[in-house]
Amino acid sequence: MAIRIDGKVISAQVLDGVASDAAAFLDSYGIKPGLAVVLVGEDPASQVYVRNKIARATESGLNSIEHRLPMDTTQDTLNQLVADLNADPAVHGILVQLPLPAHLDEEQIIAAISPEKDVDGFHPVNVGALSVGKESLVPCTPQGCMIMLEQVLGDLSGKHAVVVGRSNIVGKPMAALLLQANCSVTIVHSRTPNPQALAQQGDILVAAVGRPEMIGADWIKPGATVIDVGINVIERVGPSGGTQRKLVGDVDYAAVEPVAYAITPVPGGVGPMTIACLMKNTLVAARRLQQMSGV
Numbered sequence: 497m498a499i500r501i502d503g504k505v506i507s508a509q510v511l512d513g514v515a516s517d518a519a520a521f522l523d524s525y526g527i528k529p530g531l532a533v534v535l536v537g538e539d540p541a542s543q544v545y546v547r548n549k550i551a552r553a554t555e556s557g558l559n560s561i562e563h564r565l566p567m568d569t570t571q572d573t574l575n576q577l578v579a580d581l582n583a584d585p586a587v588h589g590i591l592v593q594l595p596l597p598a599h600l601d602e603e604q605i606i607a608a609i610s611p612e613k614d615v616d617g618f619h620p621v622n623v624g625a626l627s628v629g630k631e632s633l634v635p636c637t638p639q640g641c642m643i644m645l646e647q648v649l650g651d652l653s654g655k656h657a658v659v660v661g662r663s664n665i666v667g668k669p670m671a672a673l674l675l676q677a678n679c680s681v682t683i684v685h686s687r688t689p690n691p692q693a694l695a696q697q698g699d700i701l702v703a704a705v706g707r708p709e710m711i712g713a714d715w716i717k718p719g720a721t722v723i724d725v726g727i728n729v730i731e732r733v734g735p736s737g738g739t740q741r742k743l744v745g746d747v748d749y750a751a752v753e754p755v756a757y758a759i760t761p762v763p764g765g766v767g768p769m770t771i772a773c774l775m776k777n778t779l780v781a782a783r784r785l786q787q788m789s790g791v
């Protein structure tokens with residue numbers, strides 16, 4: 497039986513660390529690290545994520561500032577809010593929940609956030625710093641995956657890691673972090689011929705494709721560690737004949753678990769780590785901004 501890498505347990509450890517760091521920050525500077533969370537529109541999943549982010553921030557001793565804007569918010573209004581948050585010394589981290597409504601330009605908004613307050617780590621300055629191995633704010637989901645991998649495997653040097661998916665939010669930064677940890681890294685994507693054959697060579701497999709249960713046992717090297725980043729809602733026929741909604745990952749957990757060394761579940765795996773790392777990044781940003789201000 498594979499080790500179940502429990503994101504709820506590991507994220508609670510991360511959040512404990514954030515809470516004591518936040519208390520020390522308050523002691524030193526007389527203010528709480530501040531996280532501004534911006535939600536545009538009423539996407540139900542985004543509302544849940546934002547609610548959870550605010551709850552974790554409050555529990556960890558951070559000051560969370562919530563901005564809910566209507567669906568028809570203009571790019572100018574959102575830009576003005578981001579500019580105000582950039583200028584506000586009480587705000588150390590800014591997070592604009594994605595996806596934005598289709599009429600808004602995500603790339604432009606991400607670039608408008610001050611790189612020092614970009615706790616998502618999506619700003620081109622932070623992306624560039626990560627790719628050359630310089631200190632940066634690291635995207636939360638891949639950061640959470642690295643914490644889980646290092647907790648279960650220790651030193652990752654020399655391991656062959658296969659990342660399935662090449663998104664800017666997960667696949668690319670994940671590959672950069674694995675490379676920084678001295679793994680040999682293969683990225684597999686929609687244009688890769690025979691991706692399964694490459695995936696089968698991975699000591700570590702990270703699935704971030706957004707396709708429910710796409711990765712079966714025949715993608716996995718026996719004894720591999722499997723990190724499932726996917727969060728997909730599917731509908732299945734339940735025992736009473738009606739349809740049931742279920743949350744599944746990109747990995748077919750039941751099929752893969754018997755061949756893996758360790759595996760993350762969905763839910764309760766990578767998801768809670770994403771939120772915990774957001775809190776961690778807010779602390780990192782707050783400390784740096786405070787040092788830069790020289791106060």
Ligand SMILES: Nc1nc2c(c(=O)[nH]1)N[C@@H](CN(C=O)c1ccc(C(=O)N[C@@H](CCC(=O)O)C(=O)O)cc1)CN2
Nearest residue numbers: 545592593594595616636763764765766767768770771
């Ligand atoms: N600005 C950002 N937008 C988005 C990000 C992000 O990192 N920054 N990531 C995702 C959504 N996301 C965080 O925002 C996120 C998704 C899922 C979870 C989570 O804890 N999932 C639970 C299940 C929750 C459920 O029942 O629906 C789990 O996996 O156990 C946390 C954060 C896209 N947007």
